[in-house]
Amino acid sequence: MGLGTFFATKLDEAIGWARKYSIFQYPFVTACCGMEYMATACSHYDIDRFGAGLTRFSPRQADVLFVVGTISHKMAPVLKRVYDQMCEPKWVVAFGVCTCTGGFYDNYATVMGIDTIIPVDVYIPGCPPRPESVIDGLMKLQDRIAAGAQRY
Amino acid sequence: MDGLRIIERLRERFATAIVETGSQCRDHTAVVDRAAVRQALEFCKTNPELSFDMLTDLTAVDYLKFPGREDRPRFEVVYHLYSLPHNHRVRLKVGVEEDDAVVPTAVGLWAIANWFEREVWDMFGIRFDGHPDLRRLLMYEEFEGHPLRKDYPINRRQPLIGPRN
Numbered sequence: 001m002g003l004g005t006f007f008a009t010k011l012d013e014a015i016g017w018a019r020k021y022s023i024f025q026y027p028f029v030t031a032c033c034g035m036e037y038m039a040t041a042c043s044h045y046d047i048d049r050f051g052a053g054l055t056r057f058s059p060r061q062a063d064v065l066f067v068v069g070t071i072s073h074k075m076a077p078v079l080k081r082v083y084d085q086m087c088e089p090k091w092v093v094a095f096g097v098c099t100c101t102g103g104f105y106d107n108y109a110t111v112m113g114i115d116t117i118i119p120v121d122v123y124i125p126g127c128p129p130r131p132e133s134v135i136d137g138l139m140k141l142q143d144r145i146a147a148g149a150q151r152y
Numbered sequence: 153m154d155g156l157r158i159i160e161r162l163r164e165r166f167a168t169a170i171v172e173t174g175s176q177c178r179d180h181t182a183v184v185d186r187a188a189v190r191q192a193l194e195f196c197k198t199n200p201e202l203s204f205d206m207l208t209d210l211t212a213v214d215y216l217k218f219p220g221r222e223d224r225p226r227f228e229v230v231y232h233l234y235s236l237p238h239n240h241r242v243r244l245k246v247g248v249e250e251d252d253a254v255v256p257t258a259v260g261l262w263a264i265a266n267w268f269e270r271e272v273w274d275m276f277g278i279r280f281d282g283h284p285d286l287r288r289l290l291m292y293e294e295f296e297g298h299p300l301r302k303d304y305p306i307n308r309r310q311p312l313i314g315p316r317n
Binding site for chain 2: 073074076077080106107108109111112116117
């Protein structure tokens with residue numbers, strides 16, 4: 001391993017470390033999971049401890065797309081468009097069973113998991129997920145960010 | 153006014169056009185013939201003793217293969233009326249046949265009927281004659297069929313993007 005490779009690797013690590021503590025998230029909140037998302041984001045559980053406290057309501061300023069709540073077929077093109085508008089590198093978190101698999105919905109209206117439309121990095125199951133599991137998912141996402149792993 | 157007396161008023165005024173009446177838990181229902189439903193609704197709204205000035209809900213039911221209803225119309229359109237001045241309620245129903253699924257509109261009486269009727273058209277495919285703008289309300293325009301009909305296949309998906317599973 002040459003000296004140049006050593007510095008490049010260390011630089012990637014430094015960038016990964018910096019990125020994992022500056023998660024600007026776009027909350028795509030469509031349903032009841034949003035309440036649990038808000039509970040997690042507020043002071044009691046406080047996602048600011050993980051550097052994820054600043055939500056951006058413009059996809060162009062966001063690193064992580066939090067898809068929170070049921071996605072219907074009518075909403076799917078909107079979700080895809082928001083995802084496409086985000087700058088790389090970008091990550092996607094599926095928050096709650098509806099976004100992971102469609103959840104208990106099996107009907108004409110609901111998308112059976114958002115990974116049929118966009119790539120997903122971290123799945124947080126639960127209906128809705130407890131704040132603890134949201135934070136667990138957030139830490140798993142941080143590990144992926146630090147490792148430079150992404151699926152876009 | 154007591155629910156029974158409301159039904160009596162309707163019977164006095166429309167006689168044979170009131171096909172059937174019933175009550176459950178003090179909620180009174182009158183099944184009205186389709187030809188008279190427009191006048192019955194107008195009577196309910198404009199008669200000073202009734203003055204049902206609020207259409208609480210307008211929906212429909214699909215009784216396809218419903219036990220004991222084989223000889224009855226497939227659909228029923230249901231009107232829930234409420235009177236603010238008198239604090240009383242009544243429910244009107246209209247039977248609708250599958251091959252002639254049209255009901256006169258109530259938009260002229262209650263403006264909210266506009267969206268209710270669009271929803272019923274979207275979900276059940278029942279047309280409302282005279283409606284100013286009968287488009288789908290909830291589903292997208294590309295959607296084919298009416299999803300709350302009992303013969304809509306439960307696993308039929310019509311995604312706009314993504315896999316067509």
